[in-house]
Amino acid sequence: xxxxxxxxxxxxxxxxxxxxxxxxxxxxxxxxxxxxxxxxxxxxxxxxxxxxxxxxxxxxxxxxxxxxxxxxxxxxxxxxxxxxxxxxxxxxxxxxxxxxxxxxx
Numbered sequence: 001x002x003x004x005x006x007x008x009x010x011x012x013x014x015x016x017x018x019x020x021x022x023x024x025x026x027x028x029x030x031x032x033x034x035x036x037x038x039x040x041x042x043x044x045x046x047x048x049x050x051x052x053x054x055x056x057x058x059x060x061x062x063x064x065x066x067x068x069x070x071x072x073x074x075x076x077x078x079x080x081x082x083x084x085x086x087x088x089x090x091x092x093x094x095x096x097x098x099x100x101x102x103x104x105x
Contacts, residue, residue, distance in 0.1 A: 001096050002052045008040045016047065021096065022103035023047065033105050049100035051093050 003026070004013040014037050020026035023044045027033045033044050068074060 001049050001093055001100065003047050003049050003100070005037060005042045005046045005048070007038060008042075009038075014038050020100070022100055023105040024103065027105050044105040049097045051090070051097055 001019055003016040003019060005016070006012070007014050016037065018026070018029055020029055026047060027044045030044065035042055035044070068078070
């Protein structure tokens, strides 16, 4: 999961170098509900979470590479197992993103 605010000058994403399960925990980590990023002042309520990566594809790739030791069948089996594990990680991360974005400071 990645946390960001929308840049007030350029309208792009400014990613924070910290993570937290919710906005209240983020405020505690930052030492308050107001913080500065790229020279602008933001509130923790301005922070949005998004998924950090596509774990399904990564799991499938890693599983396939490991499965290559077992030949063609190993590649297929490793890819399927890796994809399933990656998909579960994606679901978990999506739940964390939703929890953060629904939280209040």
